[in-house]
Amino acid sequence: MEYNTERTTLKIPEYGRNVQRMVDYCLTIEDAEHRNKVAQSIIDVIGNLNPAIRDAPDYTHKLWDHLFIMSDFKLDVESPYPIPTAESFVGLPDEVPYPQKSRKFRHYGGVVKTMVKHAIEMEDGEEKEALIYGIAYAMKRNYLKFNKDTVSDSTILTDLDEMSEGKFKTEGIDLPHSKSFNIAPAERNTTAVRKKGNNNNNSKKKKRRY
Numbered sequence: 001m002e003y004n005t006e007r008t009t010l011k012i013p014e015y016g017r018n019v020q021r022m023v024d025y026c027l028t029i030e031d032a033e034h035r036n037k038v039a040q041s042i043i044d045v046i047g048n049l050n051p052a053i054r055d056a057p058d059y060t061h062k063l064w065d066h067l068f069i070m071s072d073f074k075l076d077v078e079s080p081y082p083i084p085t086a087e088s089f090v091g092l093p094d095e096v097p098y099p100q101k102s103r104k105f106r107h108y109g110g111v112v113k114t115m116v117k118h119a120i121e122m123e124d125g126e127e128k129e130a131l132i133y134g135i136a137y138a139m140k141r142n143y144l145k146f147n148k149d150t151v152s153d154s155t156i157l158t159d160l161d162e163m164s165e166g167k168f169k170t171e172g173i174d175l176p177h178s179k180s181f182n183i184a185p186a187e188r189n190t191t192a193v194r195k196k197g198n199n200n201n202n203s204k205k206k207k208r209r210y
Contacts, residue, residue, distance in 0.1 A: 011070045015046050023070045032076075038075040042067060078164050107146050107165060108139050116163050136160055140175050150178040 010020050022042050029035040043063050053059045061081045068075055073086045105113070115135050122128040140156045157170040 007034060012066055013070070015049055015066070015070070019046055020070055023067065023075070026077075027071055027074060038068060039067065039075065069121050076155070105159060108142050108159070108163075112138055112142065113163065116160075120167050131167075132160075132170070136170070136175055137174055140178070141181055143183050144178055 007017070008020075010017060015034060019042065022038075022045070026035060026038045026042060029038060031085070042059070047054070047060075049065055053062060056062065063081050064081050065084055067083050068079075069089065073084065098159060102149070112135060115131065119128060119131045119135065122131065136156055138159060140151060140153070142152050143156065153175045156175065160168060161170055
């Protein structure tokens with residue numbers, strides 16, 4: 001019995017060993033015209049075996065590249081695309097940079113950060129002061145929504161000063177008391193209220209009488 005561990009390693013396992021044998025056979029064909037026909041037949045086969053790749057742009061180019069990879073770049077056929085070399089596939093692909101986003105102050109939300117950036121670019125005046133107050137108000141509301149039942153204005157203004165890199169005038173901002181927002185208990189229990197309501201509705205359903 002022949003085990004896979006004793007067989008040659010497949011260059012592209014997704015296509016299977018039979019396709020690899022077809023490629024190996026194509027390498028043994030001496031007649032150039034016949035070799036080109038067999039290569040085209042292999043392209044048709046691997047295209048049918050991997051229909052998902054057809055959604056990719058210029059998918060036939062990818063199939064021809066796969067054919068040369070499976071032949072160890074030894075196949076001498078007429079390709080409609082530039083014939084790749086082993087050197088062009090050496091090494092790892094370029095690393096995709098991961099977006100660097102600060103996790104600090106994430107509890108205030110991305111909209112607040114966008115508002116802070118916009119306010120920094122504004123000219124000093126009443127409109128800017130009104131926006132800064134609105135940002136501080138939104139920050140306190142978001143803080144109460146996801147963290148605690150109460151928070152001091154000094155905490156909000158200190159965070160706002162750090163987010164704006166000290167470019168805002170936060171002295172004298174007087175925000176409403178935490179209880180006046182009246183959102184922390186209600187919004188945290190929204191899911192529980194919905195579930196309770198659904199249970200009540202189910203219990204009120206009357207059974208059909210036949």
